[in-house]
Amino acid sequence: MxxxxxxxxxxxxxxxxxxxxxxxxxxxxxxxxxxxxxxxxxxxxxxxxxxxxxxxxxxxxxxxxxxxxxxxxxxxxxxxxxxxxxxxxxxxxxxxxxxxxxxxxxxxxxxxxxxxxxxxxxxxxxxxELNEIMSDLIVINREESYTMGVCDRCGKMSDELVSLDSIMLCKECREEEHLR
Missing domain, CATH: 3.10.580.10 (CBS-domain)
Structure with missing residues (x-):
């Protein structure tokens, strides 16, 4: 980029x-x-x-x-x-x-x-200053990076965890979050 x-x-x-x-x-x-x-x-x-x-x-x-x-x-x-x-x-x-x-x-x-x-x-x-801005942009764009582990909301094992507001959520919990 x-x-x-x-x-x-x-x-x-x-x-x-x-x-x-x-x-x-x-x-x-x-x-x-x-x-x-x-x-x-x-x-x-x-x-x-x-x-x-x-x-x-x-x-x-x-x-x-x-x-x-x-x-x-x-x-x-x-x-x-x-x-x-x-x-x-x-x-x-x-x-x-x-x-x-x-x-x-x-x-x-x-x-x-x-x-x-x-x-x-x-x-x-x-x-x-530009490096700080670039770091922030990287964090924002890393949102769709998947991690394996336990969902912080439902407790189920998932290989598609995504950090959302500092909470690791599985696909189902992320979909529920978007519906709220």
Whole structure:
């Protein structure tokens, strides 16, 4: 069975992502990320997105090099080129882009302006929700699955028991139930 899952990116993206100017210090970027409780800042030159700085960039390019965050500019450690996605794309297309570009975050752009960001965590949230829906559909469609055992209503042995409202019923008791 195929289920169409073309969820618009606009439904799951976070709006107003944390941004920082390229000339700002890594210390300022870290403070903004802490304030906003996020793992990255989109780097801007004017209002144009030119890169992204992540916790990993800070750890590997500043902390591990024993540099002072207050002396290092964001532009010197940011990841480029910036991989972005258009706002009118779908969650599936975002997932494919993340896989093909090996990134965990995609800034969402609309007419050249950053309007949001979508992360792997955001996509996993959608996947979990769809999995729950699919599980419910499977349970509903499994209603006609037969089991062998004793009917909970009449006590007779049957090889055609079906769970109905959490009670295992034989064919005769199910027919009586439908007549009520």
């Amino acid at each position: 195929y289920v169409e899952t073309r969820v618009p990116l606009k439904e799951v993206m976070r709006v107003n992502p944390t941004t920082i100017e390229a000339e700002a210090t890594v210390a300022k970027a870290a403070a903004m990320m802490c304030r906003d409780e996020v793992g990255s800042c989109i780097v801007l030159s004017g209002n144009v997105p030119i890169g992204i700085v992540t916790e990993q960039d800070m750890n590997c390019k500043v902390v591990a090099q024993d540099l002072r965050p207050s002396e290092v500019r964001v532009k010197d450690i940011m990841s480029t080129p910036l991989i972005t996605i258009d706002a009118d794309m779908t969650v599936g297309e975002a997932a494919h882009m993340m896989i093909s570009h090996r990134v965990r975050r995609l800034p969402v752009v609309d007419n050249g302006k950053v309007t949001g960001i979508v992360t792997v965590r955001d996509l996993l949230g959608v996947a979990n």
